Amino acid sequence: GAVVSQHPSWVICKSGTSVKIECRSLDFQATTMFWYRQFPKQSLMLMATSNEGSKATYEQGVEKDKFLINHASLTLSTLTVTSAHPEDSSFYICSASRQGWTEAFFGQGTRLTVV
């Protein structure tokens, strides 16, 4: 299967700071990347869908000004959690796909802890 790399795998930050998470497709060009959030013992919740070169589409209830997504190239998407608060602590996972594929491939996830 295709390889998606997510970095960092974990991060601890102070309340009020911003954190950037990177998602890279290593061996294919990803036309679409998805960002998910997963709270403990809950399902993955889709936050936003980003297509290369265009603005991300956010799911209902996700603040686009707080969760900044950039998909500047076919191999890289970034999620920036701005002014992080403890309630933003969660497991963030990206997945990448290519037009015509039915399967998406996941990064390893980033565990964010805001203190």
Next chain:
Amino acid sequence: RKEVEQDPGPFNVPEGATVAFNCTYSNSASQSFFWYRQDCRKEPKLLMSVYSSGNEDGRFTAQLNRASQYISLLIRDSKLSDSATYLCVVNANTDKLIFGTGTRLQVFP
């Protein structure tokens, strides 16, 4: 109604047992169906796709019932290593994968 619904479990079964999970989906236009496995604090990994005719991969059998809008996963001869959360995933032809809440399986010796 949730787009994809699963019994959260947990299902606690002894080694060697057969266990089955069901999942229902609400969007009749859904095109693709998958079972993913997620270990604690890890990313989901594709276990198998689910085809209309049903498909088998070793000890795992997946079936799809479009009329009733449900899919199932059967695990035979459970191993300790099968302990994980199993996620039912549906793609409604929009490139978006919709995840169920997952069913937790615990296999004990």
